[in-house]
Amino acid sequence: MAVKGLGKPDQVYDGSNVKVGIIHARWNKEIIDALVKGAIDRMLSLGVQEQNIIVETVPGSFELPYATKRFCEMSQYDVVIPIGVLIKGSTMHFEYISESTTHALMRLQESINTPVIFGLLTCLTEQQALARAGLDAAKSMHNHGEDWGAAAVEMAVKFGA
Numbered sequence: 001m002a003v004k005g006l007g008k009p010d011q012v013y014d015g016s017n018v019k020v021g022i023i024h025a026r027w028n029k030e031i032i033d034a035l036v037k038g039a040i041d042r043m044l045s046l047g048v049q050e051q052n053i054i055v056e057t058v059p060g061s062f063e064l065p066y067a068t069k070r071f072c073e074m075s076q077y078d079v080v081i082p083i084g085v086l087i088k089g090s091t092m093h094f095e096y097i098s099e100s101t102t103h104a105l106m107r108l109q110e111s112i113n114t115p116v117i118f119g120l121l122t123c124l125t126e127q128q129a130l131a132r133a134g135l136d137a138a139k140s141m142h143n144h145g146e147d148w149g150a151a152a153v154e155m156a157v158k159f160g161a
């Protein structure tokens with residue numbers, strides 16, 4: 001039995017009154033699109049209304065923190081899901097973006113007083129990223145976007161402003 005992971009949800013949360021913002025990067029589009037679809041499909045299955053899921057895009061993951069902040073200043077959301085896919089290249093670019101973006105997204109919650117779901121994949125290989133979007137041939141992992149959608153509904157219902 002797998003130990004790692006979220007396990008069965010402790011409760012199913014009703015998303016019918018939840019308004020969600022998804023801000024996603026456009027780097028690594030095939031993987032991004034699968035993650036975004038996974039998050040949306042899971043939220044719809046939890047009762048979130050389609051018109052209450054607002055999607056915006058940015059060029060890359062480094063733009064996510066600022067865009068998420070402005071997104072929440074321009075409209076009211078119960079929760080936001082920044083989504084990005086970072087894949088290690090041959091330089092230190094990956095490390096600097098991963099570290100700075102992760103810390104910025106964590107800190108952002110206090111300043112916007114809105115739950116921020118961590119939708120950043122930080123992968124050492126393309127194969128790792130494909131697997132976490134449910135796109136690898138072996139279907140070795142589930143689509144992590146589904147987890148982010150479920151977390152978004154729970155956080156909005158429990159702690160939404």
Ligand SMILES: O=Nc1c(NC[C@H](O)[C@H](O)[C@H](O)CO)[nH]c(=O)[nH]c1=O
Nearest residue numbers: 025027059060061062084085086087
């Ligand atoms: O370099 N690799 C990646 C990347 N770089 C671009 C960066 O986020 C930003 O958009 C530019 O530096 C301009 O500010 N952005 C990603 O989302 N994934 C990557 O794997």
